[in-house]
Amino acid sequence: MWARQFVAIPSSRLCLSEPVKGTDKATPSQLRAYANSVTGVYAGLRAGVTPAQFEAAYTTESAAVSRDLAVTYHHLFSPTGVDGRIEADYIDGALVVTRGRHRVDAAQQLGVPVLPVHVRAQNAEVLSGVIREFDSRLATSDPDIVGIQRDLDEQHHLAREHRTPDLAQSATRGEKMSSMESGPRKSSPEFEKQPHEKIVPDRDRAARALGAAATAQQVQTPEASNRSRVERALGRTATEAVRAPSRDRS
Numbered sequence: 001m002w003a004r005q006f007v008a009i010p011s012s013r014l015c016l017s018e019p020v021k022g023t024d025k026a027t028p029s030q031l032r033a034y035a036n037s038v039t040g041v042y043a044g045l046r047a048g049v050t051p052a053q054f055e056a057a058y059t060t061e062s063a064a065v066s067r068d069l070a071v072t073y074h075h076l077f078s079p080t081g082v083d084g085r086i087e088a089d090y091i092d093g094a095l096v097v098t099r100g101r102h103r104v105d106a107a108q109q110l111g112v113p114v115l116p117v118h119v120r121a122q123n124a125e126v127l128s129g130v131i132r133e134f135d136s137r138l139a140t141s142d143p144d145i146v147g148i149q150r151d152l153d154e155q156h157h158l159a160r161e162h163r164t165p166d167l168a169q170s171a172t173r174g175e176k177m178s179s180m181e182s183g184p185r186k187s188s189p190e191f192e193k194q195p196h197e198k199i200v201p202d203r204d205r206a207a208r209a210l211g212a213a214a215t216a217q218q219v220q221t222p223e224a225s226n227r228s229r230v231e232r233a234l235g236r237t238a239t240e241a242v243r244a245p246s247r248d249r250s
Contacts, residue, residue, distance in 0.1 A: 006153035035107035037072035079159035090121040
């Protein structure tokens, strides 16, 4: 069974299986902005900015986090930013990028040292070996980033555990492609969002999906159903009590 973990990977160790062509979903300057902001997000986490602050700055203006860093955190670091994250499969000793190729290419051109990557390997033992290798490399150059990335991975793990069945069914194509049970994947076109213009509709759709999932969960909860029946019974009783005196007076 394929295993997965959210790992900090030196960008130079990520392999692109084929030349990266241009995309109409993000301009080169936007891709460079995403790549450059990764280092800023790690610096913010190192300085004590919390994931909650990054997420809050994605929806509302914040003095603690800039807009560019908030957008990059949401798409590349956050458990809710499924469409924009980077994924790679460990195959034959190489980390082959399967999602986020344009962003990886931009980061490599700019010399961005480390990227947050969802790494998959054919089993947990192989994955553990890969993680030990890269953690040992980073521990000598940037020991803080290892702990930061472990905390981020734990957030993603908890998010997967607490996802409701309704929300799981509404997961995006990118989330479905990341299933640990599936085998190696071919590289697929990126879902590259523009940092400012295109993220708001996606956030609205996500909010509606979460609202629908919460509503469905309430409808299916036995307690909620019992409570509805009680309320209807009380309503009928109250109505009869109001009507009874009028019948007596007549």
